[in-house]
Amino acid sequence: MSSSPFRTGEIVSDEHFTDRADEVATVRRAMLSSGRLLLVGERRQGKSSILRQAGLHARARDATLVSVDLWTATRLEEVLRRIIAAVPWGWSWRERLQGLWLGLGLRLGIQSDARGQPTLRLEASPGELGSEGAREVFLQLLARLDAVAGEAETPVAVVLDEFQRLEEMEEGAAALLRSVIQESHHLAFVCAGSTVSLVDELTGPRGPLHGIFQELSVGPIDPPLLAAWIEDRMKTSGVAATEGTGAAVVRWGGPRTEDVLRLAREVWEGGVGEEATGPGDVPGAVRRLVMDRRAGYQRLWVELADSHRGVLRAMASGETQLTARDTIRRFDLPTPAAVVKAVDRLRDRGLLDAAGSAIADPFLRQWILLDAMPDGLDRTEGLAPDGEV
Numbered sequence: 001m002s003s004s005p006f007r008t009g010e011i012v013s014d015e016h017f018t019d020r021a022d023e024v025a026t027v028r029r030a031m032l033s034s035g036r037l038l039l040v041g042e043r044r045q046g047k048s049s050i051l052r053q054a055g056l057h058a059r060a061r062d063a064t065l066v067s068v069d070l071w072t073a074t075r076l077e078e079v080l081r082r083i084i085a086a087v088p089w090g091w092s093w094r095e096r097l098q099g100l101w102l103g104l105g106l107r108l109g110i111q112s113d114a115r116g117q118p119t120l121r122l123e124a125s126p127g128e129l130g131s132e133g134a135r136e137v138f139l140q141l142l143a144r145l146d147a148v149a150g151e152a153e154t155p156v157a158v159v160l161d162e163f164q165r166l167e168e169m170e171e172g173a174a175a176l177l178r179s180v181i182q183e184s185h186h187l188a189f190v191c192a193g194s195t196v197s198l199v200d201e202l203t204g205p206r207g208p209l210h211g212i213f214q215e216l217s218v219g220p221i222d223p224p225l226l227a228a229w230i231e232d233r234m235k236t237s238g239v240a241a242t243e244g245t246g247a248a249v250v251r252w253g254g255p256r257t258e259d260v261l262r263l264a265r266e267v268w269e270g271g272v273g274e275e276a277t278g279p280g281d282v283p284g285a286v287r288r289l290v291m292d293r294r295a296g297y298q299r300l301w302v303e304l305a306d307s308h309r310g311v312l313r314a315m316a317s318g319e320t321q322l323t324a325r326d327t328i329r330r331f332d333l334p335t336p337a338a339v340v341k342a343v344d345r346l347r348d349r350g351l352l353d354a355a356g357s358a359i360a361d362p363f364l365r366q367w368i369l370l371d372a373m374p375d376g377l378d379r380t381e382g383l384a385p386d387g388e389v
């Protein structure tokens with residue numbers, strides 16, 4: 001089998017990346033012109049990929065990127081480590097920066113990354129800096145980077161993916177970021193954030209980052225464009241997708257780019273070696289994906305509270321009036337107030353979309369209808385994608 005034209009679970013760029021022309025242009029511009037830009041959107045929508053793609057363009061125009069992902073960082077000190085390790089080794093101003101950072105009393109060493117490339121490394125042992133120390137160093141590190149950016153006279157951009165983790169890790173860290181940004185004269189700051197409600201708090205009227213960033217909202221890719229690209233990718237990699245295949249994948253895949261791409265891959269795999277692949281093959285691919293994930297969904301399900309299961313069943317069935325008396329009766333839901341609370345909790349856990357009005361993962365929805373209704377009977381027969389009747 002030739003390799004799949006669709007990638008998921010990783011940040012994509014180049015031929016695996018489609019559309020987003022406006023977003024990429026906006027990010028690239030910010031990177032090249034000391035902008036302050038924040039990408040906001042739900043997870044799996046494509047923010048990191050936009051950052052990557054725009055970063056490639058910006059680097060082609062001589063920009064230097066110090067790019068870190070904070071998703072898995074557990075404290076501020078790790079953010080420092082990541083920033084230090086992210087300075088491109090080959091940057092002609094790297095030694096200058098290193099000298100300034102050594103002047104802060106930081107012990108710096110060298111390590112190699114996964115590809116065997118050397119990178120800078122903070123030698124302090126974990127916890128050595130302490131929380132106060134880490135705050136101070138954070139300010140100083142970026143102030144020195146700003147100074148070097150001023151000397152370099154080529155663009156330098158700091159990219160913080162999942163930047164809201166800063167505040168989750170340490171209360172007040174977002175205010176620290178504001179100081180850094182306000183005191184910087186040369187650096188671009190491009191951030192992306194996913195936990196939409198926390199991001200709203202941070203950038204809202206009373207938040208520490210209010211008015212700091214130009215905001216760019218990252219929603220679904222334009223459906224017809226995405227559909228056409230999917231068909232095109234299938235055709236150029238050996239699967240004769242008939243008209244409408246891409247559109248069906250987009251409909252069944254729902255609003256998140258990654259879900260659509262995952263489904264596209266499944267359809268493509270099913271089509272390899274076949275005469276042709278069409279829209280009629282999409283529901284089968286959905287089913288295979290659901291089966292693939294069954295064990296994970298079962299684990300999730302058994303840990304849910306009864307009220308949460310009830311809400312998910314109702315939503316999976318397409319119910320929109322969750323607090324209506326009839327819905328409560330049919331799905332054995334608790335009081336309207338408790339339903340509202342359950343919806344909030346499910347949304348905070350990422351199981352519902354940001355509006356709390358639909359199940360975020362279309363394949364989870366399918367699994368519930370297949371496996372988890374009260375009588376255990378499969379309700380997926382003849383079903384349309386979410387949001388359609």
Ligand SMILES: Nc1ncnc2c1ncn2[C@@H]1O[C@H](COP(=O)(O)OP(=O)(O)O)[C@@H](O)[C@H]1O
Pocket residue numbers: 007008009010011012016017018019020041042043044045046047048049050257258259261262
């Ligand atoms: N522009 C794009 N073109 C093609 N696939 C994309 C695009 N953006 C996102 N994807 C798909 O979605 C997945 C998640 O993208 P990612 O950038 O990690 O999202 P986020 O950072 O918003 O969580 C990718 O692995 C890829 O499958």
Ligand SMILES: [Mg+2]
Pocket residue numbers: 047048049161
């Ligand atoms: Mg991301």
